[in-house]
Amino acid sequence: MSRFRMYPTSEQAGVMLDHCAHARYVWNLAVEQHSYWYKGRIAAPGLAEQCRQLTEARRDSEWLRGGNADVQQQALKDFARAKTAKFTSGFGEPRWRKKYVHEGFRVIGTDRVPEFEADGSPKLNAKGTQVMGRSVVVRRLNGRWAQVKVPGCGWVRFRLTRAQLPKAKTFRVTFRNGQWHIAFAVIRMDREEVAQEPSRLRLCVLRVHLQRRRELSNQCRGRTERVSPPPATSRCRRDDSGRRPFERP
Known part of the structure; x- marks a missing residue:
């Protein structure tokens, strides 16, 4: 249905x-x-x-x-x-x-x-x-x-x-x-008709597989995207040296 x-x-x-x-x-x-x-x-x-x-x-x-x-x-x-x-x-x-x-x-x-x-x-x-x-x-x-x-x-x-x-x-x-x-x-449909006609599920699986292969190839070439850290709030703000306020050197 x-x-x-x-x-x-x-x-x-x-x-x-x-x-x-x-x-x-x-x-x-x-x-x-x-x-x-x-x-x-x-x-x-x-x-x-x-x-x-x-x-x-x-x-x-x-x-x-x-x-x-x-x-x-x-x-x-x-x-x-x-x-x-x-x-x-x-x-x-x-x-x-x-x-x-x-x-x-x-x-x-x-x-x-x-x-x-x-x-x-x-x-x-x-x-x-x-x-x-x-x-x-x-x-x-x-x-x-x-x-x-x-x-x-x-x-x-x-x-x-x-x-x-x-x-x-x-x-x-x-x-x-x-x-x-x-x-x-x-x-x-019969099995032969299902095999002949491409389904939406097969297209989705193929798309996910190609995307996964592209990500693996980028990782091998050193093109992985690094996720930037969230912006620091007022409670955990760092100075130019990279240390928090009141933090021991």
Whole structure:
């Protein structure tokens, strides 16, 4: 998971706050549905049924219909994943999300890319056709800035603090303490890809190694820099002979 600082415009920030409100509203509706269940009662609706109910709710509610359907469906998928992992994650049952506290939403990539098996062969479905996976659309602006496509906002800039662009299927946007952040669910690379692509860690290690070699060579040539002592205070001031006052010769 790679995390970056986002810098949206005022208009883009308003749209993303609406996405946060829609995702929080859908999440709380799912929590309310599952809170009515007790032993002996019929099971609460699953993900497929909740998606169908979301379609009906968007048809009736103008406010909900004004949001993005993918963002709202991803909130339901996050709830279903949290419900399934309540015994293994250690967080227990999914809880309510509050305004100004749980501000965030998740987006799935819009670009389609072919998927491959671990051995490099193309991944095929039951009909024998190529499986196309999702990918986040990310574009580099320069060495420090990049931008990502957010539904309803267009291209949003974020500060690039890594050497390579993130490759992910989904990303999550959060708003906390007046700052926007984006976290990419990075796709794990094979060992060959890791060996081929230079990482930021390798560059840092190489830079430190070269600096250390330069310091050693300077020491061998007698070019070591001597640190000057701190200036003497009034209590330890020395005279021209180098002795402190009241010090025996």
